[in-house]
Amino acid sequence: MTVHELLSAPSARWIDVVDPTLEELEKLTQDFGLHPMAVEDVTEKGQRPKLELYTNHAFLVAYSAGLSEVDVFIGPDWVVTVRERNDEGGAWEPKAARSRCNRVGDDARSVGVIVHAILDEIVDEYFVALDVSEDQIEEIEEAVFGEELHERDIQQRLFDVRRTLVSFRRRVMPLRDVLAGLLRGEVEFIDAPSLVLMQDVYDHLLRAVDTIDSHRELMGNAVDAHLAIISNRMNDVMKRMTSWGALLLGATLIAGIYGMNFQHMPELGWKYGYPFALGLMLTLTVVGYSYFRRRDWL
Numbered sequence: 694m695t696v697h698e699l700l701s702a703p704s705a706r707w708i709d710v711v712d713p714t715l716e717e718l719e720k721l722t723q724d725f726g727l728h729p730m731a732v733e734d735v736t737e738k739g740q741r742p743k744l745e746l747y748t749n750h751a752f753l754v755a756y757s758a759g760l761s762e763v764d765v766f767i768g769p770d771w772v773v774t775v776r777e778r779n780d781e782g783g784a785w786e787p788k789a790a791r792s793r794c795n796r797v798g799d800d801a802r803s804v805g806v807i808v809h810a811i812l813d814e815i816v817d818e819y820f821v822a823l824d825v826s827e828d829q830i831e832e833i834e835e836a837v838f839g840e841e842l843h844e845r846d847i848q849q850r851l852f853d854v855r856r857t858l859v860s861f862r863r864r865v866m867p868l869r870d871v872l873a874g875l876l877r878g879e880v881e882f883i884d885a886p887s888l889v890l891m892q893d894v895y896d897h898l899l900r901a902v903d904t905i906d907s908h909r910e911l912m913g914n915a916v917d918a919h920l921a922i923i924s925n926r927m928n929d930v931m932k933r934m935t936s937w938g939a940l941l942l943g944a945t946l947i948a949g950i951y952g953m954n955f956q957h958m959p960e961l962g963w964k965y966g967y968p969f970a971l972g973l974m975l976t977l978t979v980v981g982y983s984y985f986r987r988r989d990w991l
Contacts, residue, residue, distance in 0.1 A: 705770045705771060705772065705802055705803050705804045705806070705807055706770070706771050706772070707771075707772045707773075707774070707791070707794060707807050708721075708771065708772070708773045708774070709773075709774045709776065709787055709791075710773075710774070710775055710776070711775075711776045711777075711778075711784055712776070712777060712778055712784070713735075713775060715736070718732055718735060718736065718775075721773060725750070725766065725768060725771065725773060726749050726750070727750065727766055727773075728747040728748075728750070728752070730745075730747075731745060731747065731750075731752040731766065734752070734754070734764070735764050735775050738762060738777055739762070740754045740762065740764075741754065741867055742754050742755055742756060742864065742865075742867040742868045742870075742871055743867065743870075743871060744870070744871045744874045744875065744879065744880075746879060746880070749768065749769070750766050750767055750768040750769075750882075751766070751767040751879075751880040751882065752764070752765070752766055752767070753765045753767070753871050754871075755811075755812065755815055755868055755871065756815075756864035756865070756868070757784075757785035757815055757818060758815075758818035758819050758821060758822035759779050759781070759783050759785065759822075760779050760780075760860060760861065760864055761776065761777060761778055761779040761783055761784050761785050762776075762777040762779075763775075763776055763777075763785050763811070763815065764776075764777070765808065765811060767804060767808060767880055767882055767883070768804070768882065769804070769882050770804060770882075771804070772804055772807045772808060772811075774787065774811065785815065787811070787814070789814050790810040790811050790813075790814040791810075793810040793814075794806060794807055794810050803883075803884050803887060804882045804883060804884075804887075805882075805883035805884045805886070805887025805888065805890075805891075806887055808875075808883060808887065809887050809890045809891055809894065812872070812891070812894050813890075813893075813894050813897075816868075816894055816897045816898050816901060817897065819865060819897075819898075819901040820897075820900075820901060820904070822861070823901065823904050823905065823908065826854065826857065826858065826861075826908055827908065829850070829854050830854060830908060830911050830912060830915065832850075833847065833850050833851060833854065833915055834911075834915055834918075836850075837915060837918055837919045837922060838918070838922070844923065847919060848919070851912065851915060851916055851919065854912060855909075855912050855916075858905060858908055858909050858912060859909075861905060862902070862905045862906075862909070865898070865901060865902060865905065866902060868898060869895070869898055869899065869902065872891060872894060872895045872898060873895070875888070875891050876888060876891055876892060876895060932990045933990065933991060935990070936981075936985040936990040936991050937991075939981055939985070940977075940978050940981045940982055940985070943974065943977030943978060943981060944974040944977065944978060947970055947973055947974050947977075948970075948974070951966075951970055
């Protein structure tokens with residue numbers, strides 16, 4: 694189907710492209726009259742989620758749960774989506790959104806229906822990603838409070854999850870302003886019934902943002918707990934080292950005193966001086982060991 698046939702169709706049409714070349718973007722610009730500034734934003738990856746209004750169309754940027762950019766051009770009776778790949782080479786999959794649009798009759802399939810299907814599927818996928826993040830946090834918490842503490846592994850996992858949440862929030866949070874702009878009717882091509890549906894998407898997005906903030910707080914608590922446990926275990930090691938040092942101190946002190954090279958030391962000529970010194974060392978060691986054992990330092 695040619696672009697002319699698409700534009701002359703009785704219902705709104707959705708054109709989707711993945712990682713288009715400059716020639717393909719130029720063709721879309723000519724066919725749909727896309728604004729050069731919006732097209733420039735498409736070529737420059739990493740755009741912040743936003744909504745921009747132009748003379749004959751609107752342009753919005755959103756991100757999928759996999760942090761792949763989705764650029765959406767909204768015209769009077771057409772929608773053009775440009776899907777870009779993330780760092781892992783994955784792109785947002787529009788199959789579910791397209792299936793929803795196909796279930797709507799041609800007479801009822803408006804621009805608002807298409808835009809709602811796209812944004813609703815994108816936002817709903819956030820919760821799947823957040824469920825994965827929650828499972829990772831629970832695994833980290835179990836590892837932190839487990840018997841064996843692999844510090845380097847846990848620290849790396851904490852850093853990875855925390856970095857993912859920060860990146861995720863940076864891409865999700867601004868979408869709230871985009872949906873707020875749509876709900877205010879800033880895009881004239883979206884009909885009133887579709888705006889009612891957008892309120893549900895907006896509510897889901899707010900829940901997703903709250904969940905992200907909750908996960909970030911849990912991560913902060915996990916980091917604090919991890920550091921506290923490391924500190925406590927270090928204190929236990931220091932107490933044990935101190936206790937053993939104190940036990941050896943008594944015997945060392947006695948050996949040092951009687952090891953001094955003086956002539957007039959009464960015990961040196963005493964018959965029982967040697968067993969007395971050994972007995973005193975043993976007594977101090979046993980008493981000290983019992984004391985530290987009762988205090989759970991050994």
